Amino acid sequence: MYESHFGFSGAPFQLNPDPSFYFDSRGHASALAYLKFGVYQGEGFIVVTGDIGAGKTTLVRTLLGGLDRQQVVAAQVVSTQLESGDLLRAICTAFGIAPAGKTKAELIAGLEAFLTAVAASGRRALLVVDEAQNLSLEAIEELRMLSNFQLEQHALLQSFLVGQPELRKLLESRSMEQFRQRVIASCHLGPLDLAETRAYIEHRLKRVGWQDKPVFDDAAFEEIHRWTGGIPRRINLLCNRLLLGAYLDNTDEVSATLVMQTAREMRGEVGESAFVAAVSNPGTLGQDPPESAAAAVADPVGESGVLATPMSTAVRRVHVAGMPVSRPLLCLVDSPASYMKACAFASESARQPGLPPVVALNAGGEDELTLPGELGSVLPRPALDIHLDIRPGRYAVRAAAVLEAFDALLQELQPSAVIAMGGDDAVLTCALAAHKAGLPLVRVDAGKRSGDGSADSNAILLDRLAGALYTNELTTHYTLYREGIPAERVHCFGNLMVNTLHLTAPMATQPEATLKREGSSTRSLRAEDGYVLVTLQFDPESTRVEILSDLVSGFVAMPPDLRVIWPMQEETRFALERVGLGRWIKNSKIDAIADVGYLEALGLLQRASCLLCGSDGALAEEGLALTIPVVRLIAGATAAEAAVPGVVREVERALALVGEAVTRGRMPLEEPGYWDGGPAARMAQHLSEWLWREGASIGARVGQGGSVLR
Template sequence: MYESYFGLTGAPFLLNPDPSFFFDSRGHSSALSYLKFGLYQAEGFIVVTGDIGAGKTTLVRTLLDDIDNDKVVAAQLVSTQLEAGDLLRSAITAFGIPPRGQTKAELIATLEAYLTLLATQNKRAVLIVDEAQNLSRDAIEELRMLSNFQFGNQALLQSFLIGQPELRDMLLSRSLEQLRQRVIASYHLGPMDRDETRRYIEHRLKKVGWQDHPHFDDDAFDEIYQWTSGIPRRINLLCNRLLLATFLAEGNTITSTDVARIAMEIRAEIGEPTTSRTADPTPSATPAVQEPLRPVMVPTLTDSVSQQADAPRFTNELLQPRATRGPKTHAFLLVVGSRTGCVRAAALQKAFATRSDLPALKMLLLSAPGQFELTADWQEHLGIREPDYTLRMPPGSTVGQFADALRQLDNLLSEVNPAAVIVQGGDDAALAASLASHRQGLPIIHLEAGLRSFDRTRTQEINAMMCDHMADLLLTSEWVAHDNLAREGIPADRVQFVGNLVMDSIRAMLPQASPPKYTLRQFGQSPDILKHKHGYGLVNLTASGIGSQLLPLTDLVAILKSICRDLPLIWVASETTHQLITQNNLLAGVDASHLALLPVVPYYKMIGLVGTAACILTDSSTVQEEATIMGVPCLTLHNYTERRITVEQGTNIAVGCNSSLIHRAIAEILRGGGKKGRLPKFWDGMTANRVAEHMAAWWKLRAPRESLVTTV
């Protein structure tokens, strides 16, 4: 209707998915790469999830357009309200196979015969299941059984599961453990950010010949983002109506006022109450006690504005702060409980030392037997100060140590009474400090907020989520964390993107990095392992992961024994892992020239090992960061990682403990050097300065008047 008026060759914002309009946003580009990676792997399952309207169907159709039909035969299931038997019939129909028989055995035989025929013609079959969250568990199990079809060593069928976030939760259930082990890659498609939203709109307009008629004001793009939250389908709906309204009014410019008016009209049409984005305060005849400022939740096209404006938060109604407390110190208390925490703390201490608009930064170290110890060697090379406070946990169970940490923290916080408590990541120290601080009404700042692996069986995942919801200020290291926090209802005005503090410390540490030959000699290992034509691989496992469990460790060792014949390995093992290896004689028969076993080494030595390795095998999210920072291919021994950015943009590949995937990735490294990544945004060595800037701005709004004049 409006196309000819604006000189357009077609409608730019139709709701039907159209691959010709595919926009290569950061998230869509990564998701498409995952799908193409899956095609290359030619086995297992690829899982892509995303919210309604995120562009999943367009993504699938774009992939189908790019498939080489001479090599790959793809079929797509769209209607997934299916039981197991119906799934078989639908798959056969989708591949265009004439049905023969009606029994399950006959259907399976028909499908297997067709897939085998494709294999003899050097073709592969791919089944794409859209809206997979609607499948019954029996239907999903049927898909897993179909993945058992083989022709020699070749898998006959590969499946792509595309669905809403509920699909991921479904796959995490115990009943689907076998299928989950066959997922070779998983990606969640989040909304676009503000800049991408603008480029998305302009991209679609330019596809139909747009020449800035109508003209969009800069504020109009911002307003569209606010109302749509960067969801493509919402953007299309709103922009289509904007063009129609502008045409009917014979206008040529779209302003932020136009956007808000049309957005509220759409909300009224779909049955939501309308409101302005901000309400003018009502003057009062008499002064009133000022209420604390609350975060403003901006309404979107589909959100109900009648809901309470605050996101869900923990409350102190049942746990009141102590009546007796020490004097307020106006110092920030940084809680550290791990190796990585000390690495971040070193960078943060340097940034705070240069600021006159921030309180003093005090450090609290939580130490437990068998865990990381901050030695003088670490302090010297990291440039980190002696902790101001140290709490030592007694030997015992994890739960017992956590309870003791809470008790000690409660006493310490009451005595010190800091202005704010800074916690990091999702370790037990962060959760204990957050709970104790929240009980006493102390503000909480969370570094490394919003990271999710979507594996709810991991203690660290639950810890991180709880810390995020208790925090007053959340500082993130990657954009995808903002998507995670938004989905959990945390207001955007509490979240700031700062980058990666580990990069700051690595940049400072590089001149001190110890060459691997000196590290090997220190622990009685021959440096000859470094002379191999392909270099060496570095193995590092966390003390609480695979390296602490005998059966998974035994399986991994079998894989490492095979790898080290072609690529020598240096294994930096925790005390727990070292004991399991020694007590069970796991490395029997392995030549010292193929595998060198080292204890945990100081950071400057570890950076030397990471930086010169041909590849790294690890289950540590920190080592994944370090590998991406230093450009070293990294094989993550989990199917999921909270460090998704290292997979999307960095050098990381999630291979799990799948022997086939690990050997294939190693072979690729030996052939061509492995995955080449790039540094994510704000992984630039300047993160500590940005953290200090945001903390200073936050503190200025909260600090008592006298503390802005003097600092501790």
């Protein structure tokens, strides 16, 4: 629309990757040099990662377009959750080898014959796997095995893996040690700095014949960088709208004011997570972006061949529900389970007259609170999720970063109250800051103790700071009473996880359907003593052989009418295969099925006689809410971890507890009235009344008092 008006020969800011628009920033130049170096080496793997929209695909297409076809036979595969067999077929198809109807052995043989022929003709084969973060561990292992093909002393196939930052995390797992030894170089594409952002925009404009019409003033470039964080795709999105806006306004000038107005409009249309997703200065959260956006990542290659992620103080805001966020209830969460509780509470608080919307705050990254895919459309969500994106590090350094970011949020949001849904160090840091600022502080899941004082320090401090404490069961009241907490501050409303189960349990997949889909018999569902659901997972590199053998043999030795259903992740299956237990399991009473989704696992849990989980506590909270006995096996647990009820270090003890739990049956409900699916409603009603009684002007206290860092 605007191209002819400005005299352009084409669209300068199209979103589709186009090598003709390739911009040689410092980061892209370095990455391209790595790729060319890899082509020159002709062996091993090169790993290139970058955030969404950083220009990875354009980079790859630029490389492929510059290759000498007489020297290199290149093929590209875009991975979309490919397993090893599918990946082999995709590779054969990319190289022009017809894979139809062939077994895996035939696929490998055909591919090896093709690669040998390529090498015999004096050429080299190059495979580029894009979106490689979606590959399974088994598929990556298949790529490693393909790298073993040789003709004399020369490798027949070289591979480049290109993907999002999740690829780096995947390759850092212990089971990938052999693969990492084949990585000859890796790099990460970071965002553009201010000077590069300007040069990038001018470069794309000049490619279509720009003659300074429209004119971009200096401040406009600064605003564009501030709003986009230097991410090329976001720059394209914004600049495309800027040119359209200038055309519609019949102006030949792009000013800072136009950039600001346009960016705000776009943020309202698509949400901050899709447009302004990273802000480097937490001191101006919720305001317009700060003067300097996130700096480019220039990590050196570590010993493992995979780049390390530095600590970050970026802020990510997602899932704006369309309602104004004014003086909200700020929920501090630290895990998927605590976030699910915040979702349940947000739904009920929205029905309570007079209560403001709920905002969930997580000190880590968005990936740390990722809900299972099926729950995205089931659970109600808070009005806004805020992720400080502060990476793990030394406690003092991380606490300082959390405190600075949280202080800025208090200034901006002026919350009506702060609710501690979690209990990690970051939650405690934020709760202390809220208490110092005079904000009403509520503690959910109060009174829980492990029995080991050193492990309870966060819980004890949070309970002492809170003005209102909400507990799951009455037995915790005596614990709080002994610690000097006044009884009028403590209220038993039940477990918020029950609220989420009332929403999700009716949608859970029936166990019969799950087992049949996995090709497994449903005999476990008919066992007289029921079945034990196992969510334990193991790393093939770090798990001791005796732990696996003791566990499997213990399962087999259980009573004849008690069976085991074990959804296994790929790493766990590798671990069992590695010690020779994989085939044996198939002939035992253990139904080892592929890892399942949340709603499928929940369906299995509802009918289980006992849950045996690991250090991650998968489904433990749901199990307790459903009154199902839960045993947690943490081999090598610390004294503090082992002090938590239900946690054991030895396989033999864990199996004994499982047997006792099955014999005893489900736990009786101590307070039946509190397990009716209404804990969130009771909490919301009490909070409304409590805040009214408090009668504190939070906005005045925070706004006039300035920073809480004093």
